[in-house]
Amino acid sequence: MLCQSASELENLVEMAKPIAKEGKVADYIPALSKVDGELLSVSLFYPDGCSYTAGDGNLILTLQSISKVITLALALMDRGEDYVFERVGQEPTGDPFNSIAKLETINPSKPLNPMINAGALAITSMIGGKNGTERINRILHFIHELTGNCDLTYNSEVARSEFDTSHLNRALCYFMKQSSIINEDVEELMELYSKQCAIEMDCLSLAKMGCVFANNGIDPSSGRQLIPADISRICKTFMVTCGMYNASGEFAIKVGIPAKSGVSGGIMGAIPGKCGIGIFGAALDEKGNSLAGVKLLELMSRKYSLSMF
Numbered sequence: 001m002l003c004q005s006a007s008e009l010e011n012l013v014e015m016a017k018p019i020a021k022e023g024k025v026a027d028y029i030p031a032l033s034k035v036d037g038e039l040l041s042v043s044l045f046y047p048d049g050c051s052y053t054a055g056d057g058n059l060i061l062t063l064q065s066i067s068k069v070i071t072l073a074l075a076l077m078d079r080g081e082d083y084v085f086e087r088v089g090q091e092p093t094g095d096p097f098n099s100i101a102k103l104e105t106i107n108p109s110k111p112l113n114p115m116i117n118a119g120a121l122a123i124t125s126m127i128g129g130k131n132g133t134e135r136i137n138r139i140l141h142f143i144h145e146l147t148g149n150c151d152l153t154y155n156s157e158v159a160r161s162e163f164d165t166s167h168l169n170r171a172l173c174y175f176m177k178q179s180s181i182i183n184e185d186v187e188e189l190m191e192l193y194s195k196q197c198a199i200e201m202d203c204l205s206l207a208k209m210g211c212v213f214a215n216n217g218i219d220p221s222s223g224r225q226l227i228p229a230d231i232s233r234i235c236k237t238f239m240v241t242c243g244m245y246n247a248s249g250e251f252a253i254k255v256g257i258p259a260k261s262g263v264s265g266g267i268m269g270a271i272p273g274k275c276g277i278g279i280f281g282a283a284l285d286e287k288g289n290s291l292a293g294v295k296l297l298e299l300m301s302r303k304y305s306l307s308m309f
């Protein structure tokens with residue numbers, strides 16, 4: 001039986017919260033470091049429209065790597081499976097999310113999957129549009145449809161902060177330009193990618209997006225197919241195999257749901273046929289996942305038997 005009350009969820013948040021003290025808020029993108037790492041919020045959104053929120057529910061954070069699932073869905077819709085997977089692989093790496101190592105050792109430089117930075121940058125370069133403005137607006141429009149909230153946009157300060165400091169991401173792009181995985185101007189791509197990562201929302205909107213994936217791409221409120229079911233399935237599969245970076249195996253054992261995290265401390269969960277989950281808790285473990293967020297999901301998985309396995 002899934003959670004049916006906010007107070008039950010509140011108890012789990014209280015149990016998970018203390019562990020945040022052992023984590024660290026990401027500061028390699030300077031603007032991210034301003035958040036209080038001990039805040040924790042969670043929302044569940046069910047296909048029947050019912051939702052529960054607990055903790056510091058008004059916390060608004062940026063998507064960071066969670067946006068990789070959204071752009072993957074859009075790129076697959078724009079270009080089709082063959083085009084996308086000729087350029088980006090389908091295998092987990094076991095390396096940190098921003099690692100450059102495999103791009104050097106695999107020849108030609110093809111990123112292993114769309115959930116690591118290299119793969120995500122290649123995916124973003126596939127988003128169609130006649131210029132940067134049209135491309136970010138297409139991503140935002142898709143987010144508006146998934147969340148039902150047309151006011152959502154990116155945080156310019158966070159986008160600028162990432163754009164100014166993402167030297168490693170630029171290096172990943174140049175490796176992939178060498179092997180023609182990326183063909184566009186790297187600065188333009190970095191600008192688009194930084195904006196996509198800086199899209200911000202609360203955990204209820206995050207849970208709503210998760211619910212669309214959980215619901216085979218169908219918007220539970222309108223019944224519209226926002227993402228083809230097959231693409232929704234591909235995205236959820238990547239969330240299981242690569243969504244929590246190089247902790248995806250351990251997460252599959254301890255929690256057992258499709259999930260994608262970001263260095264802002266966000267986690268979007270999509271439990272097939274059951275619900276979407278949105279969590280924000282900015283203090284991270286050493287692999288870049290929200291420490292209290294993962295703890296909370298472990299507690300929820302045990303209490304509500306959420307594991308798919």
Ligand SMILES: NC(=O)CC[C@H](N)C(=O)O
Nearest residue numbers: 064065097117197262263
């Ligand atoms: N793991 C993440 O959330 C990484 C996203 C971040 N914007 C980056 O590219 O470094």
